[in-house]
Amino acid sequence: MSEDKRGLFGSVRMFGIGKKEQPKPEAPKPEAVEVETPLAEPVRQAEYDSVALAEAPVAAESWKDFEIVDEPRGEAVVEEFQAPSEPSAAPVQPSPAAAPEEKPRVGWLQRLKQGLTKTSSKLTEGITGVFTKRKLDDDTLEELEDLLIQSDLGLAVSARVIAALKKARYNSDISPEEVRAILAAEVEKVLGPVAQPLEIDTSKKPYVVLMVGVNGTGKTTTIGKYAKQFTEQGLKVMLAAGDTFRAAAIEQLKVWGERTGAPVVSGAQGADAAGLAFDALTRAKKEGADLLIIDTAGRLQNKTGLMAELEKIIRVIRKVDPEAPHSVLLTLDATTGQNALSQVEIFGKTAGVTGLIMTKLDGTARGGILVAIAAKHGLPVHAIGVGESASDLQAFSAQDFARAIAGVS
Numbered sequence: 001m002s003e004d005k006r007g008l009f010g011s012v013r014m015f016g017i018g019k020k021e022q023p024k025p026e027a028p029k030p031e032a033v034e035v036e037t038p039l040a041e042p043v044r045q046a047e048y049d050s051v052a053l054a055e056a057p058v059a060a061e062s063w064k065d066f067e068i069v070d071e072p073r074g075e076a077v078v079e080e081f082q083a084p085s086e087p088s089a090a091p092v093q094p095s096p097a098a099a100p101e102e103k104p105r106v107g108w109l110q111r112l113k114q115g116l117t118k119t120s121s122k123l124t125e126g127i128t129g130v131f132t133k134r135k136l137d138d139d140t141l142e143e144l145e146d147l148l149i150q151s152d153l154g155l156a157v158s159a160r161v162i163a164a165l166k167k168a169r170y171n172s173d174i175s176p177e178e179v180r181a182i183l184a185a186e187v188e189k190v191l192g193p194v195a196q197p198l199e200i201d202t203s204k205k206p207y208v209v210l211m212v213g214v215n216g217t218g219k220t221t222t223i224g225k226y227a228k229q230f231t232e233q234g235l236k237v238m239l240a241a242g243d244t245f246r247a248a249a250i251e252q253l254k255v256w257g258e259r260t261g262a263p264v265v266s267g268a269q270g271a272d273a274a275g276l277a278f279d280a281l282t283r284a285k286k287e288g289a290d291l292l293i294i295d296t297a298g299r300l301q302n303k304t305g306l307m308a309e310l311e312k313i314i315r316v317i318r319k320v321d322p323e324a325p326h327s328v329l330l331t332l333d334a335t336t337g338q339n340a341l342s343q344v345e346i347f348g349k350t351a352g353v354t355g356l357i358m359t360k361l362d363g364t365a366r367g368g369i370l371v372a373i374a375a376k377h378g379l380p381v382h383a384i385g386v387g388e389s390a391s392d393l394q395a396f397s398a399q400d401f402a403r404a405i406a407g408v409s
């Protein structure tokens with residue numbers, strides 16, 4: 001990787017850099033290895049607690065040598081993929097849930113605005129309704145405050161916007177455009193400190209990212225998108241299919257592996273996730289990977305047994321690298337609204353979340369929740385997703401987001 005792709009301290013910042021030629025895997029390509037168990041029907045969340053772990057022999061160089069946990073597990077398999085040198089015309093088949101192929105797209109800012117249309121129209125139409133031909137007085141301010149709270153911005157941010165408006169224009173005429181401009185400015189002030197792209201410290205070999213979150217929030221898809229973007233920046237990326245609960249997630253990750261040339265370490269469905277993560281980190285170290293991204297099964301934050309499993313994964317990988325994971329990323333589905341606040345709180349306590357990624361901002365009128373989360377928790381927001389393609393995940397910009405939701409061009 002050339003120096004100009006690295007930030008300070010040998011780190012690589014996510015996004016904003018042109019494409020590079022795909023790195024070629026150094027090792028000769030091994031035989032493709034079939035997934036060793038037939039794929040079962042997806043199991044419902046309620047059944048997860050009782051899902052049986054696969055009975056299988058334990059590898060010689062096993063995480064079990066460290067006597068951390070006692071469940072049997074399947075042996076991990078590494079699949080090496082050669083990234084296509086040209087963008088593939090044919091869509092990759094295995095999983096219907098895998099990421100869609102890239103299509104010619106409009107620019108990111110345009111997509112962000114399009115994606116946030118539902119959130120912004122709720123706010124802008126409401127503001128127009130409140131302020132057309134009306135003075136800024138106590139009644140209008142109260143109506144506006146209600147609107148901001150209903151738009152999920154949270155009490156603190158809503159109060160802040162109202163205070164700023166009152167200070168600037170109390171008892172005078174004000175247009176909806178002016179109200180939107182003040183709203184955008186205040187939201188930007190709240191978001192500015194948390195807008196921090198994910199930085200990979202390449203002095204770590206590998207830099208370990210653990211992806212956590214509630215079911216279906218976009219963990220696997222986000223890993224795929226990051227894998228694509230970081231391999232394009234010249235990093236040697238490895239993926240661990242630690243969502244051993246959902247067979248489709250393993251397949252989905254392999255599709256991203258094929259697309260990006262990133263080897264995927266996977267095990268049997270139902271295998272112990274901590275053991276798989278251990279094996280993956282051991283291999284990533286041995287093979288000199290720059291970045292290892294570990295997928296985990298989705299879990300509701302109020303299921304204590306499942307949350308304890310996350311702690312176990314972290315304990316086990318620390319036997320290989322005491323500093324790992326270097327980042328713990330929580331994916332949040334914007335459509336879940338207020339529940340996202342409790343997800344941040346509980347995953348934060350259990351797994352030591354270091355940064356957030358909010359997905360599905362394209363399908364919701366509840367994108368304001370990101371502002372409430374920023375105000376309450378102050379955790380870095382690394383990226384946001386406004387669609388399923390790799391380029392629909394971008395570094396989070398406070399100004400772009402604030403303007404987009406306030407409908408300011």
Ligand SMILES: Nc1nc2c(ncn2[C@@H]2O[C@H](COP(=O)(O)OP(=O)(O)OP(=O)(O)O)[C@@H](O)[C@H]2O)c(=O)[nH]1
Pocket residue numbers: 097098099213214215216217218219220221222243246249296297298299331358359360361362363384385386387388392
């Ligand atoms: N519209 C939209 N869909 C998204 C976005 N990110 C992910 N998805 C879709 O959301 C669905 C769930 O994504 P996954 O990546 O499988 O979620 P997960 O968190 O790994 O799911 P579990 O393994 O069940 O916990 C998939 O259909 C994705 O394509 C986004 O930003 N916008």
